[in-house]
Amino acid sequence: MNRRGFTVGAAAALCLGALKQARAAGSYPDRPLTFVVPYPPGGAADQFARPYAQALGDRLRQTVIIENRPGANGNIGSAYVAERLPADGYALLLGSLSTLAINPHIYPSMGYSVLDDLQPVSLTHSMPNVLVVGADTPYRTLGQLIDAARRKPGSLEFGSAGIGNTMHMAGELFQLRAAVKLLHVPYKGGPEALNDLLGGRIPMMFNNLPAIVPLVRSGKLRALAIADDKRSPLLPGVPTMAEAGVADATSVVWNGILVRHGTPPGVVTQLNAAMGAVLGDPKFRDLLTAQGYDILSSTPARFAALLRKDYAAMGDLVKRANIRME
Template identity: 40%
Template sequence: MRVRFGPAVAGRRVALALAAAVATLVTAGADQRARAEDFPSRPIRLVVPAAAGGPTYLTARLLADKMERPLGQPVVVEAKGGGGGNVGAETVAKSAPDGYTILMATIGTHAINRTLYRKLTYDSQKDFVPVSQVVQYPLLLVANPKLPAQSVAELITYARAHPGKVLRASGGIGTSMHLSGELFVHQAGLDMPHVPYKGSAPALTDMVGNHVQVMFDALMTALPLVQAGQLKALAVTGTQRSPVIPDVPTVAEAGLPGYSATGWIGIVAPAGTPDAIVRRLNAAVVEALADPELRQKLIEQAAEPIGSSPDEFARFIALETDKWAQAVRSAGITVD
C-alpha cells in the first residue's frame, strides 16, 4: 500500500528538513567559535620536519619558548625528520585542523618538494593554511680543512680536476641545503656527488670526520664548527655578506657570478583550521618575534626575523614555489 502526501504535508517536511539543516550549521558554527575562543586549552605540538639539532629545530625551540607566554600553554617541539621534510609535513597535513598540531614549514616542504618529488603524500597548497613566516637566512658553504681549496674559485678548479671525488653533504633530499648545492654544481658545471643525511647534525658530524668534503648549511649550525677550526667557511649564499661573518664573501663574488640562494622557515596549520585559531597563532608568533632577546639570538645566528600575516606568507610561498620550480626543472632534478 502506498501512501501519498499532499502538497501541504510535503511542504512542511521540506521546511522541517531545511530548518534542521540550518540548526545543524548554526550549532557547528557556534561550536567552532567556542573552540576558537577557548584555544588553546592544552599544549600545542610544533612538528619540525627535520632531525633534532639542525637549524629548523633550533629555531623552533627558540620560538616555542617565546610563544608560550602569549598562548598561555606550552608549545612542545617534536622533531620528525626524513624524506626531505615530507614525513613531518605529511604528519601535520593529516592531523586534526584544531590548531593543536602545527608545522615548522621550510623552503623544502612548501616550495621545493612540490616540483622535486614525483609523488607526494600531501599537497603543500591545499593541505595547509599559512600562519606566519618566521625567518629567512643565507646558507654557508663550508668545507673540511683537509680539502685543498681556500675559496669558491679554488673549489671549482679542484672539483673540475677531480670529478666525482668531492662529496657534497646535505641535511636531506629536497632541503634548501640540497637544492642550493644542486644550483651551485649546475651553474659551475661540476661533478660533486650528493650525500643526503637525515638532518644537518649528522651531516656536519661526517663533515668534521672528512667522510664528505663540502656542504651548504645554515650559519647557526655550521658557524660554531668554523669558529672551532673544525670546518672552514668558503662563502655565504645570499646576495650580500652576512653581518655575522663579514669577512666571508658571497658565492657570487668569490668565484661563481650570478649565484644566490636563501632559506626560510615559517609556521603552517592543517587546512580547515578555523580562521580565529589561525589569527591567534599568528599573533603569538608575531609577538614572540618582537621579543628583543629572541630577535638578538636569531640575528646572531644570521637569521632575519620576519613575522608576517597569513596572507603575506601565502603570497610569499606562492612566489617561492614558482622560483624553485624553475630551478629544479632547469637543473633536471627529480626524486621518485
C-alpha cells in the same frame, strides 16, 4: 521533511557550526599545543624551534611541546600534521622552503597536498646557506675549489641533508652557475652530513648559517662563500657567492608555521597575533639574530603568496637540474 523544514534545519546546523567555531576560538588554547619539527634534533631548524616554542607557550599561557618527526626531507612530519592531526590549532608545523616548495616536485607521492591541506600562519625566519669545506682540505678560496672541480668533473663530493633539501638545491644551483660537476652525497639529515664533513669523510657541503658559525669561528671548518646577496655580520670576512666570482647563486631558506587546513579562522588569527608578538620581541630577536637567523613575521596571506611563488620557482629549478628520487 518538506523544503521549509530542510532549510530551517540546514540554517540551524550552520549556526551551530559557527557557534562551535566561535567557542573554539574564544577558549583557545585550553590545553598544551604540539609543535611538529619534521627534522632531526640538533639542526638549525630545531635550534630555532626550541626557544621559539618556549616563547610562544609563554605568550599563549600554554605548554608548547616539541615533537621531532624527521624523515623524507620533512615529508613524514608534514604529512602527520596535514593528514592525521585535527584541524583545531593545537598542532603546529615548522615548514620550510625545502619541504613545502621543493619536495612536491621530487617525490612521486607526498601523502598530502601542500597547497590544499595546510594553512600558513606566519613566516618565522630565514637563513642563508654557506659553502663550507673541511679544515684539512686544500681549498681556501672558492676559485680554488672550482678549479679542482673542473679538473676532475663529478669526483668532488658535497654532502646534504637529503635529496631535494635546500642544502642539496644550493649545490645544484652552484653547479649550474659555476659550470662545474660535483658528486652529491645525500644524508638523512643535516647533522649527519656535518659530522662527516668534520670527520673528513666528505670535503664540502652547503649548510645553514646558524649551524656553521661556531665551527668556522673555532677553525674546525672553512667558509668559502655565503649564498646571499650580502655578507653576514657574524662572518664578515666570508664573501658572497657573487663577490667570489659566481653570480646568481643565492640560496636563502625561509621557515614558517602552518596548521592543518580547516582550522577555524579565529584560531589562525589568534595564533598569528601571538607569533607576531614573539617574533617582534627585541629579546627574542636579538638572541636568535646573534646565532645567524634573520627573524621574519607575516600575515597568513603574505606567507601563502610566498609559498605559491616559490613552489613554482623551485619546480623550474628541479626540472632544469634534472633532480629526481634515486
